[in-house]
Each structure stands twice: as structure tokens, then as C-alpha cells.
Amino acid sequence: MGVKWQVFYDKFITKEAWRTVVDGLWATIEIAVLGLIIGIIIGTVIAMIKMIPKYKTAPKVFSAICDVYVGFFRGTPIISQLLIGYYVLMPALGLNINNVTVAIIVFGMNSGAYISEIMRSGMQSVDPGQLEAARALGLGYWVSMLKVVIPQGIKNILPTLGNEFIALIKETSVVSMIAVVDLTKAFRQIGDSSYEYIIPYTILAAVYLVIVFIISRGIKLLERRLAKVDRSH
Amino acid sequence: MIEVIDLKKAFGSNNVLNGITETINEGEIVAVIGPSGSGKSTFLRCLNCLEDPTSGSIIFEGKDLADMKVDINLSRRHIGMVFQQFNLFNNKTVLQNICMAPVYIANSDLRKVKRTNRKNKFLNLFRKKKVEMLEITAEKKQIKLEAEANAMRLLKRIGLEDKANAYPSTLSGGQKQRIAIIRALAMNPKVMLFDEPTSALDPEMVGEVLDLIKAVAEDGMTMVIVTHEMGFAREVANRVFFMDEGIILEQGTPDEVFNHPINQRLKDFLSKVI
Ligand SMILES: Nc1ncnc2c1ncn2[C@@H]1O[C@H](COP(=O)(O)OP(=O)(O)OP(=O)(O)O)[C@@H](O)[C@H]1O
Ligand SMILES: [Mg+2]
Numbered sequence: 221m222g223v224k225w226q227v228f229y230d231k232f233i234t235k236e237a238w239r240t241v242v243d244g245l246w247a248t249i250e251i252a253v254l255g256l257i258i259g260i261i262i263g264t265v266i267a268m269i270k271m272i273p274k275y276k277t278a279p280k281v282f283s284a285i286c287d288v289y290v291g292f293f294r295g296t297p298i299i300s301q302l303l304i305g306y307y308v309l310m311p312a313l314g315l316n317i318n319n320v321t322v323a324i325i326v327f328g329m330n331s332g333a334y335i336s337e338i339m340r341s342g343m344q345s346v347d348p349g350q351l352e353a354a355r356a357l358g359l360g361y362w363v364s365m366l367k368v369v370i371p372q373g374i375k376n377i378l379p380t381l382g383n384e385f386i387a388l389i390k391e392t393s394v395v396s397m398i399a400v401v402d403l404t405k406a407f408r409q410i411g412d413s414s415y416e417y418i419i420p421y422t423i424l425a426a427v428y429l430v431i432v433f434i435i436s437r438g439i440k441l442l443e444r445r446l447a448k449v450d451r452s453h
Numbered sequence: 454m455i456e457v458i459d460l461k462k463a464f465g466s467n468n469v470l471n472g473i474t475e476t477i478n479e480g481e482i483v484a485v486i487g488p489s490g491s492g493k494s495t496f497l498r499c500l501n502c503l504e505d506p507t508s509g510s511i512i513f514e515g516k517d518l519a520d521m522k523v524d525i526n527l528s529r530r531h532i533g534m535v536f537q538q539f540n541l542f543n544n545k546t547v548l549q550n551i552c553m554a555p556v557y558i559a560n561s562d563l564r565k566v567k568r569t570n571r572k573n574k575f576l577n578l579f580r581k582k583k584v585e586m587l588e589i590t591a592e593k594k595q596i597k598l599e600a601e602a603n604a605m606r607l608l609k610r611i612g613l614e615d616k617a618n619a620y621p622s623t624l625s626g627g628q629k630q631r632i633a634i635i636r637a638l639a640m641n642p643k644v645m646l647f648d649e650p651t652s653a654l655d656p657e658m659v660g661e662v663l664d665l666i667k668a669v670a671e672d673g674m675t676m677v678i679v680t681h682e683m684g685f686a687r688e689v690a691n692r693v694f695f696m697d698e699g700i701i702l703e704q705g706t707p708d709e710v711f712n713h714p715i716n717q718r719l720k721d722f723l724s725k726v727i
Contacts (some may be wrong), residue, residue, distance in 0.1 A: 352503055353540035353633075357554035357640060358530035367553065371544045 228410070228419040237410050244406030245427070251323045251402070252389045258328025259384070263335025266290065267343055268365050270336070286336070293333035299394050301326050306398040323395045331388055338380050342373035375446050382439035386432050403427060454479045454644055454675050455500060460509035460519075462495055462699075469495045471699035472509070477644070477677060482670050484686035484707075485679045487696035488722055493679045496696065497646050500677065501525075501532045514643075530558060533637030533645040537653050539629040541621040541636070548617040551604040551636045552597070559596040563589065600639070607635040611665060627658030631665050644675040651682060683727055687711050695719045 231237045266286045293301065305326045306319060346369050354364035374381070393404040401409070407424040411417040455477040462470040469492045477483055485493050498504040500511060502518050502525050511518040518528055542550050566587045573584045591599065608614040611631045621629055630650060637645055650666065651659045663685050670676055670689055680686050686693055686707065693710040695703045703716045711727075714720045 347538075347540075349536060349538050349540040350542060353534075353536065353542065354554070355526075356501060356503060356529060356532075356534040357637075358526045358528075358558060359554055360526050363557060367557070368542050368544065375544075 224416050224419055227414050227416045231410050231414045237406075240401060240409060241403070241406045244401050244403040247320055247395070247400055248389065248392050248403040249431075250320065251327055251392045251395060251400075252385065254324045255327030255331055255392075256385050256388055258324070259331030259335045259388075260339075260381075262329060262332025263337075263339045264370060266332065266336035267339035268362065268370075270340060271343060271365075272361060290333045290336055293330045298326070298330055298391060299397055301330060302395065302398050319395075319398045319400045322398060323392070323400050327388060327392065331384060335381070335384060338377050338384065339370075339373065342377035342380075343369050344373075345376045346372045378439060378443050378446070382435065385439075386435055389431055389435070390428065454481070454513070455677075456510075456512040457500070458510040458512065460496070460499055460511065461507045462492075462499055462504060463507045469699050470499065470506075473699075473701055475694070475701060475704075477675065479675055480673055481692060482674075482676045482690050483678070483692050483694060484690035485677065485694045485696060486681070486683065486686060486710075486722075487694075487702075491696045492699045493696050494648050497648050497677060497679050500646055501529050501534060503534075530640055531643045533640060533642035535630070535633050535637055535645065535647045535650050537649040539621075539626070539633045539653070541624075541629050541633055543621055546618050546620055547608070547613070547624075547632055548601065548604055550621070550632065551607065551639050552600040554636075555600045555603070555639055556597055559591070559600070560593060563591070563593065563596065604635075604639055607639060608632075611635060625658060626654045627661045630654065630658075630662045634662075634665055634669065638669065642674075644677070645669070647676065647678040647680070649679055649681060651680070651685075681726070683711070683723075695722070697722075 232241075266289070269282050269286055272283075302323065306322045309315075310317060310322065343365070350368050350372065351364055354368045355361070359367070392402055395402050396405040396408075404424060407420040410420040457473055457475045457477075460470055460473040461468070473496060485496065487493050495504055499506050500518075502511070505521075506519045509519060513528055514531065516523045516528060518525060541547075542553070545553060566589060570586045570589075573586065577583045605614055605617065608617055613628060613632065616624065616628065616632075621632075624632070630653075634650075647666065651662050654662060659682070663682065666676075666678070666685075667689055678686070678690070688707075690707055693704060693707050694701045695710060695714075695716070697718050703710065703714065703719050710719070711723065714723060
């Protein structure tokens with residue numbers, strides 16, 4: 221073990237591999253956080269479109285487009301979405317975007333598909349009387365949803381959203397497929413270049429655990445804060 | 454004030470309203486009574502198109518609300534509604550509950566005026582005959598302050614000004630319903646619709662809510678009230694509709710309907726509830 225630690229220490233400190241690890245950690249967090257934000261926005265919009273009473277304003281076309289979107293992103297592996305985004309769409313569209321941005325967009329669009337379902341169940345858990353009361357005051361559908369229904373819906377699905385975020389953090393480990401150096405890739409590079417895997421991979425798992433633990437705690441705190449809002453005064 | 458012409462509503466194959474033609478005049482207080490499932494709530498909810506009529510017309514301020522092309526949101530500003538379950542916004546304080554719609558609507562109107570002015574200012578450069586700028590009566594900040602002042606005045610009226618910053622979950626049913634009523638009043642509606650406003654209340658809280666409705670009625674508000682409180686209907690209403698199986702089977706002054714009912718079904722109904 222002593223020798224192995226020595227090898228790892230050489231690599232990590234003396235050869236400054238920690239810099240790659242920090243960059244990788246940053247990439248992982250960046251992709252997961254921004255992906256989640258994009259996902260929440262996309263998911264909310266889809267959920268709202270799907271909930272407009274069909275016979276009225278909402279052209280069924282929009283709803284159908286949403287179905288195709290959700291179907292695609294839930295029906296194909298995230299890896300293939302990354303590969304298509306980076307190696308097929310980007311060159312085809314003549315875009316020159318760096319691979320981290322592509323990863324953020326793909327993860328955002330992917331989680332948007334999942335979050336739309338979560339969001340819909342959240343909105344459906346809100347008493348329909350809330351929307352009716354807002355509409356009866358003369359507010360439009362979108363404003364009423366944004367100001368009254370969604371804030372209450374999000375509160376109901378906070379734990380599920382938290383799980384989605386945790387899943388996202390872990391799933392980002394596939395971004396090395398499009399040459400992003402994330403947390404996983406950074407540790408793999410240490411292992412690959414020193415032929416010593418036990419320590420880097422164990423630490424890698426520990427780092428993910430710590431991140432997930434921090435997120436879980438954060439969500440719990442947020443839930444408690446929001447629950448208080450209703451009861452205080 | 455509201456003219457209902459041959460209003461019909463079906464949920465699938467269930468014909469709930471079977472052709473209602475009635476005019477509700479300005480200042481009138483109409484009580485709607487009838488057995489459960491007769492379509493009272495559906496009738497009321499059609500008046501502001503919370504339920505879209507299957508056919509027929511609802512004429513309000515010269516517009517047919519049943520017409521899908523009419524901007525229903527504009528008309529709803531002038532039709533207040535009070536629900537059986539209060540439906541205060543759970544995520545907002547009492548003050549926010551009252552101010553949200555007036556503030557949002559005033560702000561969105563303000564944005565519209567400003568947009569029009571910007572457009573006209575630009576187009577005026579090319580116009581021989583200049584178009585006048587629209588007047589801006591209040592800026593954003595002022596809109597909010599005025600709405601809050603108005604909300605506090607209304608809260609004071611019902612003696613709940615100390616609850617301004619409370620959330621609905623901390624209030625009693627009677628308090629919630631009274632706040633729901635002034636939330637509707639804060640829009641300065643021309644008519645108010647009540648759907649069994651006291652049915653979800655504990656008996657000891659019914660009085661305070663009925664008193665407030667009475668006070669609003671005395672201010673001259675036009676009202677349509679679906680109610681099971683026959684005593685209240687008799688006392689407050691100018692006119693009573695008796696609904697059964699989706700039509701208004703009999704209507705008249707409270708004296709006519711309660712003391713001299715003609716239709717057998719109305720007689721049966723009254724003998725059961727009184
Ligand atoms: N959204 C809806 N979808 C389907 N059917 C409905 C809907 N709303 C009402 N109905 C039906 O319409 C009929 C009349 O209902 P409505 O609520 O208007 O009666 P009501 O006179 O208000 O009764 P109550 O005194 O119990 O409130 C009932 O048979 C009910 O099942
Ligand atoms: Mg009813």
C-alpha cells in the first residue's frame with residue numbers, strides 16, 4: 221500500500237494532476253447544474269403546454285411536438301445523444317461550440333424530458349381551484365401557472381427534483397465520450413498514466429458520494445425552509 | 454348587466470344546462486337555489502366562462518363571452534368570483550393574495566401603453582398628422598403602493614389588517630372566505646358571483662361571511678349567489694331562481710318563490726330544506 225500511495229502522491233501532487241481533478245470537478249458541476257437549470261426550464265414549458273385544455277387555445281400540434289421530444293430523449297441512451305450532438309449535429313450545422321457547452325445542452329435537453337413528467341405530476345398535485353381563482357381574476361393561463369400553480373407544484377416535487385439532480389451528477393460521467401475531462405476522466409487519467417487504479421478510483425467514488433450527500437442535505441434544508449413559509453406568522 | 458341567452462352546457466353526454474335565458478340587471482341580487490346536481494354551479498361558472506358553454510350566449514358589457522374570439526381575461530376583470538373552497542393562493546400572503554391580480558394587470562396595461570407610445574413616437578416622425586401620446590397615470594412603483602393601500606383599506610373593513618402578512622394556512626375558514634371576498638372586491642368588479650360561499654364553513658363562521666356579503670350587497674353590487682341558506686336568500690335577494698334539471702324552473706321575488714311557489718317540484722324542494 222505504501223508504494224501505491226507514493227505513486228499516487230507523485231502523480232497527484234508532484235506532477236500536479238490535482239489541477240486536472242479540480243478542473244474535472246468543475247466541469248462535472250457545471251454540466252450538472254446548468255443542465256438541471258435548462259432541464260427545469262424546458263420541463264416546465266413542456267408540462268405547461270401539455271396541461272393547456274386541449275380543445276381550446278393549445279393547438280394539438282405543440283403537444284404532439286412535446287411528445288416526440290420526450291419520446292426521443294427518454295427512448296435513446298444519453299451517450300448516443302451526446303455523440304449525435306457533438307459528432308453529427310455540430311458539424312452538420314457548421315457550429316463551433318466547445319464540448320463542455322455541448323454536454324450542458326444535451327444534458328439540459330435530456331433532463332428536460334424527464335423533468336417535464338415530474339413537473340406535470342407536481343402541477344397536477346396542486347388543487348385546480350388555485351388556477352381557477354387566478355383565472356377568475358382575469359389573469360391569463362401562463363401568468364396564473366407561473367405565479368400560482370408552479371411555485372406550489374415545485375414545492376411538492378422538490379424531493380423528486382433533488383433525485384433528478386443527483387442522477388444527473390452521476391450520469392455526467394459519460395461526457396468523456398465527447399472528450400470532456402470531467403471528474404471521472406480526471407481520475408482515470410491518473411490511473412492510466414501510473415498503472416495504479418485502486419487509490420484514484422476509490423477517491424473518485426468518495427468524491428461523488430460527498431457531492432451527493434451535500435445535495436441531499438441542501439434539498440432537505442430547502443424543503444424545511446419552504447414548509448415553514450406556509451406555517452409561520 | 455348580464456344577459457344569458459339559451460345557455461346550454463353538456464359534459465360529454467351529460468346535459469347539465471338545458472337552455473337558460475335570463476337577464477341579470479344592474480344592482481340586482483339574484484339567489485340561485487335548487488337540488489344538488491341541478492346545475493347551479495355549472496350555470497354560475499358559465500357566466501365567467503370557467504366552464505365554456507356548449508351553446509348559447511353570455512352578453513356582458515356588449516360582448517358575447519361564449520364567443521371564443523372575445524378576450525375573456527378582460528371581461529373577467531369585471532366579474533368577481535367567490536368559491537365554496539375559498540381558493541386563496543396558498544403560496545402567497547394575504548396582502549399578496551389581494552394585490553397580485555390588480556398589480557399584475559395594471560403593470561401589463563402600463564407596458565402596453567408604453568409600447569404604443571414608443572411606436573407612435575417613432576411613427577410620428579413620418580406622419581403629417583401627429584398622434585397624441587397616451588397618458589400614463591401611474592408608474593410601476595405607484596401602482597404597487599396604491600394596490601397595497603387599497604388592500605389594507607379593505608382588510609381594515611373586515612377587521613383583519615393584522616393578518617396582512619399571514620399565509621392562508623394560518624387562517625380560519627371564515628377569515629379565508631372574507632379575504633377571498635375582498636380579493637374579488639379589490640378588482641372593482643361590476644358583478645360578483647358566489648358559489649355556495651358558506652357551505653364549507655363551520656357553523657359558527659357562517660354569520661361573519663354572510664354579514665360581509667350583505668354589506669357588499671348594500672353598497673349596490675350586482676350579485677349572483679348560489680346558496681343553500683334559504684333564510685339568507687330570502688333576506689338579501691331581490692330575485693330568486695329555482696333550478697332543476699338544468700333549467701330555471703321558476704323565478705320571482707323571494708316572497709313569490711318562498712311563500713307562493715307554483716311548481717310542484719319547487720314546493721317539494723322547499724318542504725325538504727325549510
Ligand atoms: N367538470 C365536470 N365534468 C363532468 N361533469 C360535471 C362537471 N361539473 C359538473 N358536472 C356534472 O354536472 C351536474 C351538475 O353539477 P353542478 O355542480 O352544476 O350542480 P349543483 O347544482 O351545483 O350541485 P350542488 O348543489 O351539489 O353543488 C352534475 O351531474 C355533475 O356531475
Ligand atoms: Mg354546486
